[in-house]
Amino acid sequence: MPTQKNVELPDIGDFDAVDIIEVLVKVGDTVNENDSIITLETDKATMEIPAPFAGKVTALSVKVGDKVAKGDLILTLESESESAESLEETPESAQPVDQNSKSSLAQKNVELPDIGDFDAVDIIEVLVKVGDTVNENDSIITLETDKATMEIPAPFAGKVTALSVKVGDKVAKGDLILTLESESESAESLEETPESAQPVDQAKKDVASEVVTNIDEKNETFKEEISLNPDSNFHASPSIRKLARELGVSLSGIKGTGKKGRILDEDLKSHVKTLLENGTVVEEVEVIPLSRIKKLSGKHLSKCWSTIPHVTQFDEVNIEQLEKFRKHQKEKNIKLSPLVFIMKAVVQVLKRHPNFNASLDENAENLILKKYFNLGIAVDTPNGLLVPVIKDVGKKSLIELSEELAEVSLRAREGKLDSSEMKGAGFTISSLGGIGGTQFTPIINAPEVAILGVARTQIKPIWNGSTFEPTSMIPLALSYDHRVIDGAEGARFMAELNQVLSNIMEMLL
CATH class of the missing domain: 3.30.559.10 (Chloramphenicol acetyltransferase-like domain)
Known part of the structure; x- marks a missing residue:
């Protein structure tokens, strides 16, 4: 049976009261685990708070402009956790999605590579959060020297399990940035049997449908509607949201081309260009970070x-x-x-x-x-x-x-x-x-x-x-x-x- 569960603000560091600048869900919305529910802003950065589990929003306890601290109630979700627990009790009735990858997950550290003759460089943006899944070469942090800014890419794909840096920190070659839960061993086993391997692009396409099919076939009582680009809950990084606010553009009308419908930098720029061509926006603007x-x-x-x-x-x-x-x-x-x-x-x-x-x-x-x-x-x-x-x-x-x-x-x-x-x-x-x-x-x-x-x-x-x-x-x-x-x-x-x-x-x- 569905149960009502409270979602409280987790520990976000040494902050007593943080401003809520966006509430990303409303009563009646269905959210998945790790979907963003609110956006917070400190004097140094913006951050999105993810849902700790899936469910339907039955009550909202905060609004834009509120200040929240660790332990404050954000919202209440109607969760299907009991149904999920019953599945755990009868594992023989459920088919693992990918037993090989499950057993081959490994924790790998991502350190700052050699970026030239710099002893300590400022971090001006952290582009991921714990729980995010990143692909190889996805940008994870942005650095700024006295001469230029640069984005540091992920050396391999994986799920972020720990962040070791924040905006304002100084880093040098070899410093730990974050830890990724990587499926590298699973990838190696696929390379050893190329005849069973599927093209990468096609495999990505089929991931969502495969998960739903496996669950539906083995347990009719556990179904979840998955939408990669829901109209009610757009996905974008804090830097994209901040830029959109500065431009006065709503993200709700933009179709994201990133993973899970995530709105990318080029999506926002293309949308603004369209508005300009249609005469919706009076003047074009450019946002340039201060040196x-x-x-x-x-x-x-x-x-x-x-x-x-x-x-x-x-x-x-x-x-x-x-x-x-x-x-x-x-x-x-x-x-x-x-x-x-x-x-x-x-x-x-x-x-x-x-x-x-x-x-x-x-x-x-x-x-x-x-x-x-x-x-x-x-x-x-x-x-x-x-x-x-x-x-x-x-x-x-x-x-x-x-x-x-x-x-x-x-x-x-x-x-x-x-x-x-x-x-x-x-x-x-x-x-x-x-x-x-x-x-x-x-x-x-x-x-x-x-x-x-x-x-x-x-x-x-x-x-x-x-x-x-x-x-x-x-x-x-x-x-x-x-x-x-x-x-x-x-x-x-x-x-x-x-x-x-x-x-x-x-x-x-």
């Missing part, structure tokens, strides 16, 4: 912006004299960018305002004054913003700074900087002068307490006492931590920087 550098810098900048009380001081500096000097040097084949002059001027002013060349300790209770003058210089790269550090700026000439800055910026854009080259700054300069814009508000690079933003030089009419004359003016924006530096001190710093930059002779002293 590792942008993810890391994004978290850091968000923390800096939310925890530091920023004040930004704006000014414009007359650099007409500086520009004439640069032009004169260029005629002698000496190329100097305005940035190297700004670097020298900043160091000169920092010596008189040590609170700007400092950092706060971890408790934000002590100010650490730095006696050296190392400047972080923000560099735009294809993978995101990097801040290499130019050391001992005050001890180097304009020409030395220009050559070092060009060399470091090139290696930053090529992704060849060492992590040690981005540490030890006391003050940072972010220059957008080569790109454009009139002003911007730079975000302080904690634990530093100040940063200077430099925009594009403009020619403006400036009154000289008797007439207006065209003058090179450079916009500056000084952001500082108001816990350390007050407005008056910030204004004095900017005024002195203005004076040094506008008088080339004072800078060269």
Whole structure:
């Protein structure tokens, strides 16, 4: 007889309350063992929870938006377990589906293969879960280095019995990824008797019908309706579901071409393309994962912006004299960018305002004054913003700074900087002068307490006492931590920087 059985949330790791973002079944649905019933989302990943046994949904205890923890009731199933137990008690009346494969199952570990010269690589997506059946070369995890993302395939087919990694872990060559229950020995016995073997594609086609036929012929009381692509319960991985939500596309209208009607990446893309051609979707979109550098810098900048009380001081500096000097040097084949002059001027002013060349300790209770003058210089790269550090700026000439800055910026854009080259700054300069814009508000690079933003030089009419004359003016924006530096001190710093930059002779002293 059918019995009512509760399905509770199993142990999903160190999470107290997890959001339900999808309920994949409704009352009246019939689910098979391991069919997905709900989708959960943590701050790191999405995951589907499978049914622990087959049955008919008689009650739902959760809805989208609920938070659940281990042991919480999800739904109730009307299960045919008693009928199944009676079959176990009379094995002579049942025919094994595949006695040979049953006795030849083996647990095999899948380790990370050699992926090149990487010691530790981030896992950004786990594409399978315990209970999934994977084919050889099916993707199981996605990795991301500072240069590319890559999917790692299964080296052989089998059923996932254990996962040893999660999103956010770092892995290296030889690390255990998961364990598969493999039928390799059964496969070997088939190879030894090729005359009895069936073509692989045809064998896959007949698996479902063979199972149902065997059960029906031997026990009329144990029947189960199997649908490889039921309209009421579509199958898709968490990454596909997430992409569909971002695109605003319902998966219910998509016919999956994967195993058991699973919706694949190409199925979703084809569906969206059809919608676009029919005019259903107004604009096409593309979802691009953030690079590792942008993810890391994004978290850091968000923390800096939310925890530091920023004040930004704006000014414009007359650099007409500086520009004439640069032009004169260029005629002698000496190329100097305005940035190297700004670097020298900043160091000169920092010596008189040590609170700007400092950092706060971890408790934000002590100010650490730095006696050296190392400047972080923000560099735009294809993978995101990097801040290499130019050391001992005050001890180097304009020409030395220009050559070092060009060399470091090139290696930053090529992704060849060492992590040690981005540490030890006391003050940072972010220059957008080569790109454009009139002003911007730079975000302080904690634990530093100040940063200077430099925009594009403009020619403006400036009154000289008797007439207006065209003058090179450079916009500056000084952001500082108001816990350390007050407005008056910030204004004095900017005024002195203005004076040094506008008088080339004072800078060269």
